[in-house]
Amino acid sequence: MSTTTLSHDEAHHHDAPKGWRRWLFSTNHKDIGTLYLLFALTMLFLGGASAMLIRMELFMPGIQLVDPDLYNNLVTNHALIMIFGAVMPAAAGLANWMIPMMIGAPDMALPRMNNLSFWILPAAATMLILSFVVPFFPGGGTQINTGWTLYPPLSVQVGMSMDFLIFAIHLLGISSVLASINIIVTLLNMRAPGMALMKMPMFCWTWLVTAFLLILVVPVLAGGVTMLLFDRHFGTSFFDAAGGGDPVLFQHLFWFFGHPEVYILLLPSIGVLSHVIPAFSRKPLFGYNSMVGSMLAVATIGMVVWAHHQYTIGMSMGAVTYFMIGTIIISIPVGLMIFNFIATMWRGSMTFETPMLFAIAIVLMFTFGGLSGVMLAVVPADMQYHDSMFVVAHFHYVLMPGAVFGLFAGVFYWLPKWTGHMYDERLGKIFFWTNVIGFNITFFPQHFLGLAGMPRRIIDYNVMFTEFNVISSVGAIIFGLSHLLLLYIVIKTIRGGKKAESRSWEGAKGLEWELDSPPAFHTWTVAPQVK
C-alpha cells in the first residue's frame, strides 16, 4: 500500500470511488460497515411495524385488525426480522467499522468476502419479505403461522411461503458465516504489533467469541431447516412420527442454534459496554481478564444448555436436571460481568451522556431480565411459565437492553467518530428517556399476564387479561414512536453539527480515537506500535 508515514494523510491519496459503484463494489470496511448499519436501521423499522400491529391487535380483547393467520405471520416475521435483519447486521456493522480501527489494521482481512457477506443480505431480506407477502397473491398458499421456531408438524402444513423462509434462512446463515470467518481472520492476524490477545479491546474479544459461536451453530440451523424442506417436498419423514421420524428432533436442532444465538445477540453489546462505561466513568475497565474469562465461560456453557427451551416435551428427569443446573450456572459468569460493570462505575468520575445512560439502563434492566431467566431455569416453576406471556416479557428484557440498547449505546458513542459531528445531546437524552420508559411500560405488565395464565402467541384473549394488555399497548406506542427520534438524530448528525474532535469523549481510550473524526477513507496503512 502507500508509503506515507501518517495515516491521517491517506485521504488525499485514495479518495473514495464515486456513485453507486462505491457501495456495490465496496471493499472498504467503513463503507461496508455503513451499509450494514443502514440495512439494520431499515429492518428495525420493518420489524417495529409488525410489532406495532401485534400490540394494536392485542390492545383490546376480540379480533379487530388482522385475521389469526396474519397475526401469527406477524409474530413470526417480527422475530426473524429483528434477530436476523436488525440486531445481527447492526452488530456486524459496528464490527466492520470498529475492529480494523481498534486493532490498527488497514481493513478487514478478506475485503471482497466482506462485500459478499453484506450483499447477500438484501437478497435474504427480499426472500424474507416475500415469505410474508406471497400468501396475499392468488395461489400463494397459507401464511406462516408457526412463530419463528418453525416447529413441525405445523410448519409442514404451511404453504409455499415456508419455502421462501427456509431459503431466506440459508442466505442469512451464509452471510453470517462469511462475516464471522472474516472477523476471526482479521482479529487473529492483523492486530498491530505489540497488541497481544490479552491486550485486545473488549469489543474485539466479544466479536471473536461471537464469530466462533456463529460458525458453530448456524450450520446446525441450516441443516435443520433443510431437513424440514425435504419433509415438505421430497417425501422424507425426519420430523414425522408416522414415518419413523421425530417432531422433537427439530426442536433440538433449532435450539442448539437458538440458545447460543441469544449470546450471539448479546455479546457484541457487552463489548460496546466495556468501552462506554470506562469512558464515561473516566477509569479503566474493572477486571479485564475476568471479563474475557466469563465471556468464554458464557459461550461454552451456553452451547450445552439449549433444551431449557423445551422443558415441557417430556424429557427424562436426568435430562431436565442437567439442563436446569447448566442454565442456572450461567448466572455465575453473567453475574461477574454485571459486577465488573458496576465496579467500573464505582469510584469513577461519571458523566451521563446518552451512551452512558443506555449503558446504565442495560446494567439495571439486563440484570432484571437475567434474574427472571434464573426463575425460568427452574424446571418445576417453568411448568407454569413455559409459553406464557411471562416468557415474552423475560426475553424482551434480556434482548432489548442486552442487545439493542447496547447497539444504541455504540451508535451514540461512535457516531461522532463516523460522521465527524457531535449528535444533539439534548435530543439524545429525550430519545433515551422515551425509549426506556416506553419499553418498561410495554413489557413489565406482561409478567403479570403470564403469571395470571395468558399464553403467548394468541390473537384473542379473555377479558380478564384486558388491563395489562392495554397498558402494554400504550407503552408500545411510546416505545415504537421514539425510534423516529433516533432516525431524526442520526440524519441530523450525518448532515452537520458541532465538529467532533479526534478524541470525541474526554475519557475515551483506544486506537480508534487517535484517528481523525471522521477518519480518512483508508486508515492505519502503517500499523501503530502498541506498548
Next chain:
Amino acid sequence: MIDHHIKYQQSCPTPADSSEASTGYLSKGIGGLALSISGLLAASSVHAEYGINFPEPAAGVAREIYNIHMLTMQITTVLLIIVFAFVFYSIYFHRKSRGFEADQNFHKSWFGQWSWVIVPVMVLGVDLTIAGKADAVLKKVWEVPKDEKLLDVKVTGHQWWWEYDYIDSGVKVESRYIPEEESGDLYLREVDNRLVLPTHTKIRFLHTSADVLHAFWVPELAVKKDAIPGYITETWAELDREGVFRGQCAELCGTWHSRMPIVVEAVSPERFAAWTEEQKALKLAALAEASVDKQWSMDELMERGKTLYDSKCAACHQITGLGLPPAFPALKGSPMMAGPIADHLDIVINGKPGTAMQAWGTLNDLEIAALVTYERNAWDNNTGDVVQPADVKQAR
C-alpha cells in the same frame, strides 16, 4: 409483586350487548391504566377479576411449585435491590459534577485482585440454594406415583379442540370453545364439555396429539405438557379441592390457537362416579339409537347434522360453510358436495392426509350420516341426498 396473589373482584354487572361491551373494555382499559399509575390502588370499573400472580393452587404439587416460584422471586428481588442500590449510590456520589475524582487504582486493590473469585462463589451459593430446592420439587412433579391405583386420562390435542378419554371407564369427552355470544365474559375460558375430575384421587394425564403440537396447561394444577404426535408424555395431579379451573392451550398450533380453552371441573369422588355412569349410559343409548334399523327422515338428519356440524366442523369450515380458504376449503357450492356420496363419506371417515382435515371415523354411523346429509343440503347445496346409517356402515 411478591404479595400472595392479589385479585380484584368484579363489581359491575356484565354488559348486555356487544356495543356496550366494547365501551366496557375501553373503560376497563383506562381503569387498568389508572390502576398501574397509582400503584394498583385506584378504584376502577373492573369487570372481570384479573391476577398478577399464579391463581391459588388446587393440587399438592402445584402448591410446591407455587412455593418455589415465590422463593426464587424473593431471592431475585433481593439481588435486584442490591444491584440497584450499588448502581444508584455510585451514580449519586461518584459523579464528575460533584467533583468526584476517579480512583484510577480501584481495580488494583486486593478487592480488584480477588473479586473474580469472591463474586462467583457468592453467586454459586445462591444458585445452589435455588437448585437444591428445585431438585426436591422436581422429583415430586416428574415421577408419577407407582404401585397405586391411578385414574388414567388420555388428553389428545386436536386442531382446535381437546379430547379426553377416561381409559378405565371408556368415557370420551370432546371439549370445544364456546362462541362469544353464548359465553360472554368467559369467552375463551369456557368450553361446551368440561374435563370432570375427582378430588383426592391420583390422576395420571397421558398427553398426545392427533395433528400438530399443543400443550395442556391449567395453572391451578401446574400441569403443562406438550401434546406431540407420536409421543405419549405423562403428568400427574391430585386435586385437593372442588372447583372450576381454567386454562388454555399453550403451544402455538395454528389459526385458532387462541380458541382451545381447557376447563377442569373438580368434583367429589362420589359425584365423579355418578357422572361416569351417566356418561356411559348416554353413550350406550346413542349407540343403540344408531344401530336401530330404521330409515331416518331428511328433517331428522338435518337437525342432528346441524348440531354436530356447528360443534365439530365449524371451527374450520365455518358455520356459514364458506371455510377459510386456502387452508380450509368452503363446503358451500363445493364440487365434493354435489359429487358421489362415496367420496364424501370417505373424506369424512378417513380424513385427508397432509392437510388439517382429520379422520372422523370415531363418530357413529348415525352421526356421520347426519353430518354428510347436512353438508349436502345446507347453505343452498340442496342436493336432496339423504344418507342413511346403513350407507355409512357399508362405506367403512
